[in-house]
Amino acid sequence: MRHTKTRIQYTYCPACQRTTKDYGGKKHVYHEYGTLMSDVWRDIECNPHTREGIEPVVERLQDLFGLPPYKTLYLLDLRACMSLQPKPLKVHEPLFDFEWEAKPVPLESCLINDDCLRAMREIPSDSIDFCFADPPYNLRKKYDHWNDDIDSIEYFRWCDEWLSELARVLKPGRTLAVLNIPLWAVRHYQFLGQTLRFQNWIVWEALSFPVRMIMPAHYSILCFSKGAPRPLPGLVSPAEPDYLTPLAENFCLRDSCVRQRRAQRINDRGELSDLWYDIHRLKHNSYRVDHPCQLPPMLMRRLIALFTKPGEVVLDCFNGAGTTTLVAHQMGRRFIGIEISKKYHELTVQRHQQVACGLDPFAKRGEVPSAKNSPVPRLPRQKYVVSKKALQLEVKRIAQILGRLPTREDVQKMGQYPVELYDRYFVSWGEVCAAARTTGMSELPPHLRQTKPAPSHVENIEQFSLTLDE
Numbered sequence: 001m002r003h004t005k006t007r008i009q010y011t012y013c014p015a016c017q018r019t020t021k022d023y024g025g026k027k028h029v030y031h032e033y034g035t036l037m038s039d040v041w042r043d044i045e046c047n048p049h050t051r052e053g054i055e056p057v058v059e060r061l062q063d064l065f066g067l068p069p070y071k072t073l074y075l076l077d078l079r080a081c082m083s084l085q086p087k088p089l090k091v092h093e094p095l096f097d098f099e100w101e102a103k104p105v106p107l108e109s110c111l112i113n114d115d116c117l118r119a120m121r122e123i124p125s126d127s128i129d130f131c132f133a134d135p136p137y138n139l140r141k142k143y144d145h146w147n148d149d150i151d152s153i154e155y156f157r158w159c160d161e162w163l164s165e166l167a168r169v170l171k172p173g174r175t176l177a178v179l180n181i182p183l184w185a186v187r188h189y190q191f192l193g194q195t196l197r198f199q200n201w202i203v204w205e206a207l208s209f210p211v212r213m214i215m216p217a218h219y220s221i222l223c224f225s226k227g228a229p230r231p232l233p234g235l236v237s238p239a240e241p242d243y244l245t246p247l248a249e250n251f252c253l254r255d256s257c258v259r260q261r262r263a264q265r266i267n268d269r270g271e272l273s274d275l276w277y278d279i280h281r282l283k284h285n286s287y288r289v290d291h292p293c294q295l296p297p298m299l300m301r302r303l304i305a306l307f308t309k310p311g312e313v314v315l316d317c318f319n320g321a322g323t324t325t326l327v328a329h330q331m332g333r334r335f336i337g338i339e340i341s342k343k344y345h346e347l348t349v350q351r352h353q354q355v356a357c358g359l360d361p362f363a364k365r366g367e368v369p370s371a372k373n374s375p376v377p378r379l380p381r382q383k384y385v386v387s388k389k390a391l392q393l394e395v396k397r398i399a400q401i402l403g404r405l406p407t408r409e410d411v412q413k414m415g416q417y418p419v420e421l422y423d424r425y426f427v428s429w430g431e432v433c434a435a436a437r438t439t440g441m442s443e444l445p446p447h448l449r450q451t452k453p454a455p456s457h458v459e460n461i462e463q464f465s466l467t468l469d470e
Contacts, residue, residue, distance in 0.1 A: 003064045008043050009034040010441070013252035015261050015268070018443045020250050025389055028396075029434040030441040037064075038217035040205045042249075042277065107313050109334045111325065111352065113345035116317040119338045120165040126226075128336070129312035131166045131176040132303065132324055134295060135159065137184065159184075160191050162317060167195055169315065173230040175199060175307045178222045179295075185220035196224035204299065205277040221303075234306035240331070243298070243305040245269040247278040276302070289321050289347060297362045300327040308333055322348030326362070329355045386417055388425050392435035395422075399436035406436070 010033075011020045023030055044060060047053025062073055107127055112119045138155045166176050176196065178188050189198070202221035234244050247253070248270035251261075261268050279298045300323055304314060310332040316324035319337030321344055328335035329352060339345045351361035398406045398414050408429065412419040426432045442449050 001065065002067065002070075004067055006037045006060075006063050007031060007034040008037050011043075011250045012445050013254075013257060014250060015266055016252060016254065016257040017445060017448060018252060018254070018257075019441075020252050022252060022254050023441070023443060025387075027443065028389055028393060028440045030438060032439040032441045038205075038207065040203065040218050040275070040277070042205075042275070107334060107336065109325075109329070110336055111319070111322075111345060111349055112336065112338045113340070113342055114338060115340050116162050116338050117165060120162070120169060120317060123169045123315070123336070125168050126171050127313070128169045128315045129171055129174050130304065130308045130314045131170050131174075132179075132300075132314065132316050133162070133166060133177070133318055134179040134293075134316075134320070134324075135162070135318050137181055156187055156191075159188065163188065163191060164195075166315070166317065167192070167224075167226065170226045172227045174226060175229065176224050176226070177202075177303055177307070178224075179204075179219055180222075182218070182220045185222055188222055192222065192224045196226055197228065199223040199225050199229055200274050202274045202276060204279065205275065206279070206281045223307075232306055233309045238305075239310070240301075240305040243301045244272050246272055246276065272306075289351075294321055295323045297323060297327050300324050301331065304328055304331055304333060319348060320344055322351050322361075326351055326355060382424070384425065386421055389435075391417060391421060391425065392432065395432055396436040399433070405433050 012018060013020055021035075041060065044056040046055075046057050058073070058075060065073065107123075138152070163178070170176050176192070178185070178192070180188060185201075189201075192198075200223045202223065204219045204221055205217055206219055207217040234240065238244055246269070248268050251257075251268040260266075276299075279296055279302070281296060304324075304327060308314060311334065313334045313336065314324065314328040315336045315338075317338045319325055319339040322337060322339075325335040325337035325348065337348060339348065354361045394415055394417060395406060395411060398410060401414070402410060406414070408419060408422070411422065411432075422429075422432050
């Protein structure tokens with residue numbers, strides 16, 4: 001469907017009065033009002049039980065779709081249509097006779113290089129305290145040992161097989177958590193609901209800020225228990241509170257502000273809900289290893305702290321580069337990690353050896369990984385003769401003269417910098433024109449901004465002929 005570019009106004013940190021998100025040196029490529037809206041709406045509240053309570057959602061939809069060819073927005077309350085009510089799933093839940101603190105199955109930590117189905121069939125039933133799965137999403141990712149572009153029917157048939165195995169090895173009363181995109185999570189929910197008991201649907205808002213039209217910014221974490229769930233260990237006796245107390249709404253993560261809040265003893269922590277907005281995907285290559293899809297360690301720390309106790313067993317049947325088992329190792333849990341790729345398995349073994357030696361496997365690295373989670377090519381490390389910001393602002397100046405986005409030929413003719421710099425520093429012409437498409441923003445709220453002369457972005461041009469060929 002067609003929709004408008006709808007922006008959400010910037011929020012500001014209650015402590016330092018700057019934008020919640022630190023846009024750093026990229027403020028010139030963002031809009032002065034706010035960011036484009038994602039599919040997670042935390043800026044409005046609604047009450048689904050009254051007509052007035054859902055008005056904010058109706059207004060948001062009007063803003064989104066109030067453009068031709070759409071003329072009328074119909075609001076249908078399906079709760080009044082009994083024939084359209086969703087039918088409850090028929091749960092064939094066995095009558096488990098168990099004690100939550102029964103004698104555990106003596107499993108030791110191990111890393112297994114094998115197919116997940118073959119490996120899980122060797123694990124005893126009712127033996128795992130927490131099962132986690134972050135499977136391939138069938139989105140054409142370039143894995144080392146997996147075809148991520150198979151027929152949908154075949155994909156879900158395969159998913160049902162490993163979900164059944166996870167349900168079998170899970171202890172009664174314990175939790176299985178499955179991470180996937182929302183579209184596939186709906187299908188997993190239908191399947192798991194036939195044998196397990198639904199606990200929660202956690203929304204993980206993984207992107208720190210959206211970058212396109214209503215961009216999918218979240219993942220679903222489905223939580224099911226085997227029979228009635230035990231009281232969640234992390235909530236009953238929170239031994240690891242740092243992982244379970246998220247950053248409160250709107251507080252920023254700037255180091256200077258964090259230090260100031262600690263010095264002034266400002267409480268910047270909130271209550272844990274099923275919307276996790278304070279954990280973001282790994283963006284910097286210095287924290288990544290050679291695997292296209294890596295979860296942030298904090299996500300696994302929160303899940304493991306919430307659903308397990310020290311000494312219990314955590315299973316990840318798609319262990320990848322080892323984030324789950326590494327976090328479990330650091331947190332004093334036993335772990336079983338299954339990975340079909342020999343390359344990723346050996347990488348994980350090396351990282352566990354770092355943990356055993358007291359090193360942090362998630363520490364900043366000096367290497368650039370070869371694996372990518374995006375089809376956009378990665379530029380080599382290089383010394384910038386002119387900053388990318390200066391080049392983008394120069395393109396914006398040319399655009400203001402022309403009244404349109406300039407072409408490469410325009411920049412070559414009218415620009416103050418050699419056009420070869422744009423070829424070298426940017427992955428696409430769209431990135432070159434990023435500042436020309438928008439207004440630029442300030443990290444301060446309007447009432448704190450001061451009008452200052454615009455700093456000159458024209459740098460010493462005489463050096464270019466000397467440095468371009470270096």
